[in-house]
Amino acid sequence: MTDFYPKSNKPAQILDMNAFDRDKSKISGAVQRRLNNVGASSVLFYREPIEMVSAKGAWMTAADGSQYLDFYNNVPCIGHCHPAVIEAVSQQLSKLNTNTRYIVAIVDEYLEKLKATFPASLSNVVLTCSGSEANDLAMRLACKSTGGTGFIVTECAYHGNTAFVTQVSPSSLKNETLPNHVIAIPAPSVQNYGADIEQGFTNRVQAAIDELSQRGIKVAALLLDSIFSSDGVFSHPNGFLHSAVEVIHRAGGVYIADEVQPGFARTGENFWGFSAHGVVPDIVTMGKPMGNGFPMAGMVTNPHLLDAYCHDVGYFNTFGGNPVAAAAGLAVLNTLESERLQDNARILGDNLKTRLINIAEQSSIIGEIRGSGLFFGIDIQAQGTHSAELTIQVIDRLREQKILAGAAGKQGSTLKLRPPLCLTQSEADFFIEGFRKVALA
Amino acid sequence: MTDFYPKSNKPAQILDMNAFDRDKSKISGAVQRRLNNVGASSVLFYREPIEMVSAKGAWMTAADGSQYLDFYNNVPCIGHCHPAVIEAVSQQLSKLNTNTRYIVAIVDEYLEKLKATFPASLSNVVLTCSGSEANDLAMRLACKSTGGTGFIVTECAYHGNTAFVTQVSPSSLKNETLPNHVIAIPAPSVQNYGADIEQGFTNRVQAAIDELSQRGIKVAALLLDSIFSSDGVFSHPNGFLHSAVEVIHRAGGVYIADEVQPGFARTGENFWGFSAHGVVPDIVTMGKPMGNGFPMAGMVTNPHLLDAYCHDVGYFNTFGGNPVAAAAGLAVLNTLESERLQDNARILGDNLKTRLINIAEQSSIIGEIRGSGLFFGIDIQAQGTHSAELTIQVIDRLREQKILAGAAGKQGSTLKLRPPLCLTQSEADFFIEGFRKVALA
Numbered sequence: 094m095t096d097f098y099p100k101s102n103k104p105a106q107i108l109d110m111n112a113f114d115r116d117k118s119k120i121s122g123a124v125q126r127r128l129n130n131v132g133a134s135s136v137l138f139y140r141e142p143i144e145m146v147s148a149k150g151a152w153m154t155a156a157d158g159s160q161y162l163d164f165y166n167n168v169p170c171i172g173h174c175h176p177a178v179i180e181a182v183s184q185q186l187s188k189l190n191t192n193t194r195y196i197v198a199i200v201d202e203y204l205e206k207l208k209a210t211f212p213a214s215l216s217n218v219v220l221t222c223s224g225s226e227a228n229d230l231a232m233r234l235a236c237k238s239t240g241g242t243g244f245i246v247t248e249c250a251y252h253g254n255t256a257f258v259t260q261v262s263p264s265s266l267k268n269e270t271l272p273n274h275v276i277a278i279p280a281p282s283v284q285n286y287g288a289d290i291e292q293g294f295t296n297r298v299q300a301a302i303d304e305l306s307q308r309g310i311k312v313a314a315l316l317l318d319s320i321f322s323s324d325g326v327f328s329h330p331n332g333f334l335h336s337a338v339e340v341i342h343r344a345g346g347v348y349i350a351d352e353v354q355p356g357f358a359r360t361g362e363n364f365w366g367f368s369a370h371g372v373v374p375d376i377v378t379m380g381k382p383m384g385n386g387f388p389m390a391g392m393v394t395n396p397h398l399l400d401a402y403c404h405d406v407g408y409f410n411t412f413g414g415n416p417v418a419a420a421a422g423l424a425v426l427n428t429l430e431s432e433r434l435q436d437n438a439r440i441l442g443d444n445l446k447t448r449l450i451n452i453a454e455q456s457s458i459i460g461e462i463r464g465s466g467l468f469f470g471i472d473i474q475a476q477g478t479h480s481a482e483l484t485i486q487v488i489d490r491l492r493e494q495k496i497l498a499g500a501a502g503k504q505g506s507t508l509k510l511r512p513p514l515c516l517t518q519s520e521a522d523f524f525i526e527g528f529r530k531v532a533l534a
Numbered sequence: 535m536t537d538f539y540p541k542s543n544k545p546a547q548i549l550d551m552n553a554f555d556r557d558k559s560k561i562s563g564a565v566q567r568r569l570n571n572v573g574a575s576s577v578l579f580y581r582e583p584i585e586m587v588s589a590k591g592a593w594m595t596a597a598d599g600s601q602y603l604d605f606y607n608n609v610p611c612i613g614h615c616h617p618a619v620i621e622a623v624s625q626q627l628s629k630l631n632t633n634t635r636y637i638v639a640i641v642d643e644y645l646e647k648l649k650a651t652f653p654a655s656l657s658n659v660v661l662t663c664s665g666s667e668a669n670d671l672a673m674r675l676a677c678k679s680t681g682g683t684g685f686i687v688t689e690c691a692y693h694g695n696t697a698f699v700t701q702v703s704p705s706s707l708k709n710e711t712l713p714n715h716v717i718a719i720p721a722p723s724v725q726n727y728g729a730d731i732e733q734g735f736t737n738r739v740q741a742a743i744d745e746l747s748q749r750g751i752k753v754a755a756l757l758l759d760s761i762f763s764s765d766g767v768f769s770h771p772n773g774f775l776h777s778a779v780e781v782i783h784r785a786g787g788v789y790i791a792d793e794v795q796p797g798f799a800r801t802g803e804n805f806w807g808f809s810a811h812g813v814v815p816d817i818v819t820m821g822k823p824m825g826n827g828f829p830m831a832g833m834v835t836n837p838h839l840l841d842a843y844c845h846d847v848g849y850f851n852t853f854g855g856n857p858v859a860a861a862a863g864l865a866v867l868n869t870l871e872s873e874r875l876q877d878n879a880r881i882l883g884d885n886l887k888t889r890l891i892n893i894a895e896q897s898s899i900i901g902e903i904r905g906s907g908l909f910f911g912i913d914i915q916a917q918g919t920h921s922a923e924l925t926i927q928v929i930d931r932l933r934e935q936k937i938l939a940g941a942a943g944k945q946g947s948t949l950k951l952r953p954p955l956c957l958t959q960s961e962a963d964f965f966i967e968g969f970r971k972v973a974l975a
Binding site: 123124126127129130131132133134135136137138142143144145146147148153156166168169173174178179182183186187188189190191192193194195196197198200201204205208216217218219222223224225226229230232233254255256257259264265266267268269380381386387388389396399400402403404405406407408409410411412413414415417418 | 564565567568570571572573574575576577578579583584585586587588589594597607609610614615619620623624627628629630631632633634635636637638639641642645646649657658659660663664665666667670671673674695696697698700705706707708709710821822827828829830837840841843844845846847848849850851852853854855856858859
């Protein structure tokens with residue numbers, strides 16, 4: 094059972110992200126200090142990492158005084174250092190911070206406001222500290238309620254960092270392979286499935302169910318990031334997940350929507366990514382933007398799924414659902430509303446997408462533009478083929494233009510862009526100007 | 535592999551903690567609201583749960599105006615709503631909150647101050663959001679570096695809430711059993727091992743290694759809460775773990791010290807619980823009091839253990855080690871120093887223990903008094919035998935005396951007491967007065 098990475102079913106390719114590499118990069122004093130403290134667990138962006146000192150709105154300021162437009166981090170969804178979160182956290186920290194073994198009114202106020210964003214069937218919430226903890230619990234609920242142990246994910250999925258969740262996160266595996274009970278299927282792209290993505294993807298889900306069955310394993314869940322972030326961002330056509338969800342239900346499995354990246358209004362048209370597909374998940378997990386950086390995450394589900402698990406195993410999370418997290422979460426939900434940030438994500442996102450497509454038509458290195466709202470995947474290509482190396486160069490050149498970006502996708506050749514939802518028109522213009530220079534250089 | 539609770543090796547008895555039970559308790563409007571929101575995952579203290587509205591220092595204030603002396607929660611170690619943490623968190627939230635993919639100086643400042651509290655061999659830190667995440671990672675390091683998969687824990691151990699960690703947390707299992715690769719051994723008490731606890735406990739560790747071996751499983755780790763909190767608090771004699779650690783090393787396993795409960799100066803004589811035993815762990819995990827309630831936790835280890843894991847699997851924690859957590863953690867370390875709270879824990883703890891023993895000698899329901907510093911385990915007995923029901927009554931009567939307490943131990947018959955380390959002499963007197971009334975009623 095603890096043999097959690099049997100040597101089989103190795104993912105086709107491991108992502109080589111935009112990371113500092115101590116064997117390839119020059120090591121500054123600040124980087125050496127970090128390496129001394131955290132050793133091999135260090136994961137720094139850029140071949141020459143950036144020391145940051147402050148941030149505000151969509152901008153981050155480095156130690157050398159440079160200001161960068163943050164087009165990468167989806168955590169500060171309402172903007173870095175938003176006063177609403179600072180005030181809410183400071184006030185609640187001054188009043189009461191304790192665990193959910195006591196009743197605290199603000200916690201239930203938050204839970205009710207959060208639940209109101211979901212379909213009515215998803216009426217029980219468990220708050221945790223991280224999306225990893227949320228997915229770890231969701232997977233156990235799936236196993237317990239279905240009697241199955243098999244999971245179907247996409248081939249570059251990332252769902253978190255616990256032992257159990259790492260098993261279903263092919264993108265985390267460097268010299269390891271997927272265990273026998275996990276099947277990773279190709280991302281829902283035209284390249285992989287042709288024009289009828291829905292039919293192709295659904296067929297592949299059914300084939301995975303059958304393959305698990307041949308291995309003697311009953312499927313527990315289809316676990317999908319609703320916008321396939323680490324696979325390279327696959328958002329369209331709306332509704333393509335519909336029949337795959339029917340298929341997993343027919344097989345007795347549940348559908349878990351991982352909203353850690355697309356959730357909380359980022360996709361513009363919808364508050365949650367799964368809504369674009371006209372489906373109701375059995376379990377939804379959420380995290381990163383939930384507290385705008387305050388460590389909090391959660392899971393919502395049907396009561397009967399939660400009952401089945403809690404009947405046999407106690408679950409308690411010391412920090413999960415504390416009143417300070419509730420205050421931060423409330424501030425985020427209230428600000429998304431009061432600043433109309435979902436509308437902003439939709440309107441500015443559509444505008445940016447049109448301009449990006451225009452640039453792509455003139456550029457030899459920009460391929461397909463995908464995404465929804467303020468979540469973009471942009472393929473980078475050298476002589477018409479995917480290029481991870483060129484993608485890293487593009488990220489470095491965007492950095493020279495004072496724009497922060499990241500990479501994703503099976504070939505590591507997709508730019509992943511997720512600016513704060515408070516992005517302004519002039520900041521969007523700044524990005525387009527910098528991006529145009531890099532794309533048309 | 536996902537069959538994470540095979541039906542074997544069921545723990546002798548499951549804890550019946552001091553919890554609200556919807557089948558036995560009357561349900562108020564506030565409790566019903568909570569149940570509607572979190573369903574079966576609800577874990578509330580007391581048969582009639584308390585609604586809290588504020589807290590300061592060692593005191594919590596309920597919605598009905600009652601003030602309770604918090605003798606239970608080890609999270610607010612420097613006191614509820616301590617101004618140093620509020621100020622540090624508010625300031626850093628206003629300045630910068632991002633992840634460890636960028637260099638931020640305060641993060642390394644904190645890491646260095648934290649490392650200085652450990653033996654020099656433990657030079658790499660991984661910061662996480664929860665003690666559960668820290669233990670989940672520690673267990674993987676143990677497996678990877680030893681090639682083993684077996685774990686030895688104590689029979690009422692609690693090490694966290696992830697799938698992997700729940701496997702080694704017998705106290706979480708209600709209608710489940712321990713998996714084959716986990717052996718739970720009796721806690722290090724005189725009742726279990728006689729006067730020579732060190733020899734008895736060491737023999738039992740060796741027997742567990744042998745039993746795993748007979749099952750075809752190589753041992754990965756001996757994973758122990760340094761003060762055996764949920765087993766009922768077993769602190770003495772100092773040094774009794776010494777030869778058990780030698781035995782696990784001889785078998786090729788590692789020793790993981792779980793300091794989530796005893797760590798950060800609570801035991802008075804030492805900053806870390808393992809120090810009382812004169813041993814150096816291979817991995818130390820920590821959590822709850824680390825940020826005085828800000829969600830943060832971590833793991834320290836030898837670089838070679840971390841290298842082995844990170845060579846094969848990527849590990850990144852979005853919220854772990856963010857600069858706001860670092861600011862909170864620094865405020866805690868600085869306040870422990872400036873307010874001399876380790877000294878306070880030792881001096882006030884010794885004083886309280888003497889007075890508790892004095893009360894026990896006059897009481898028919900108070901048995902053994904155990905613990906170190908401001909961490910106490912007090913056995914409750916009816917007619918000389920352990921009584922969970924009487925323990926719950928004692929906890930309810932202490933509540934009437936405005937004192938918050940909890941239960942632990944195999945029979946659920948040990949009071950677990952962990953007041954904030956900022957406890958004053960007059961607060962200690964208040965506790966003794968209330969406790970005396972309950973003990974001698």
